Amino acid sequence: MAGRRLGADEEALWALVRATVRALPGRRAESVAAAPPLPEPAAPARSTAATPVSAPVRPAPRGPGETLDRGWDRRLATGHVAPERTIDLHGHTLASAHSALDFGLGAAIARGERVVLLVTGKPPRPESQRPHARGAIRASVLDWLQLSRHAGAIAAVRNAHPRHGGAGALYVILRRKR
Template identity: 70%
Template sequence: MATVRPLRAVAPAAVPKPAPVVEPPRRPVGRLPTRPLPAPKKAADLPKRPLPGITLDAGWDKKLARGLVTPDATIDLHGHTLHSAHDLLDGALARSVARGDRVILLVTGKPPRPESERPHARGAIRAAIGDWLAGSRHAGSIAAVRGAHPRHGGQGALYIVLRRLRG
């Protein structure tokens, strides 16, 4: 290599310097962060019951997923406006809670297909159901909301599982 000479003298290409790596400061091990603790919540601010959707055990989820549960009541919201569907849902939930029903089949209609190109208002009731149930006067009576089995409507329906009445 010592005896080899290049044919032409070529200037080496300028190589940009890498930016210096700045490491974040490390916290000493064994010390707690020094930020202030949040103020404790008042008892009035805490929900009285768990939020809907998180209280079913695995047995209930398996039964619902396999379609082995027979709904005690059915609410069909086809052909309704948002206002009339909300009123119908509220009244039907009140009747079901009073009767002590456990599972309600709520038929909302299938959501619009993702491949549909034209703008349309399909699926407005389906999109509003979660907010309606969470803000309902019956929200404390709802244990969970799950998608329905294909024999009960599949994507176009939901199961509303109500809490057991404590007597």
């Protein structure tokens, strides 16, 4: 996979990072030249124009089957899994839905539950008028899960079976406590 070349300032930062890394026991360390000093940042110019802000980098979504075995995926797809907890986000604002999701996941993890049914509501139909008046919670849920304090405890997120809400719900599969 070819990527872009690093600029001089990026090369300097990368050299500093490489200088702080130690090889694992039993592995050979690459020789790294001393990192050149970082250039001092220039004083920011005062301007009334807005400066562009880059969006934060989000972790890549987990694809289907990456963290669950085939048996789990089969039981979820056929609806043979009984959720141990349901978190219903209907009627919430974005802020209260995010809070309810965080609280519900924390409680499920504390109790050692494995399958949480997250009811979000169905996504807007493709033929609906844009911008959508509905579906903001559903659109935000996957980002909330990936960036939450509980992200490390989530093994996978799958669409729910029609008996558990179909397109209006998700299964959140939590990792087993070790």
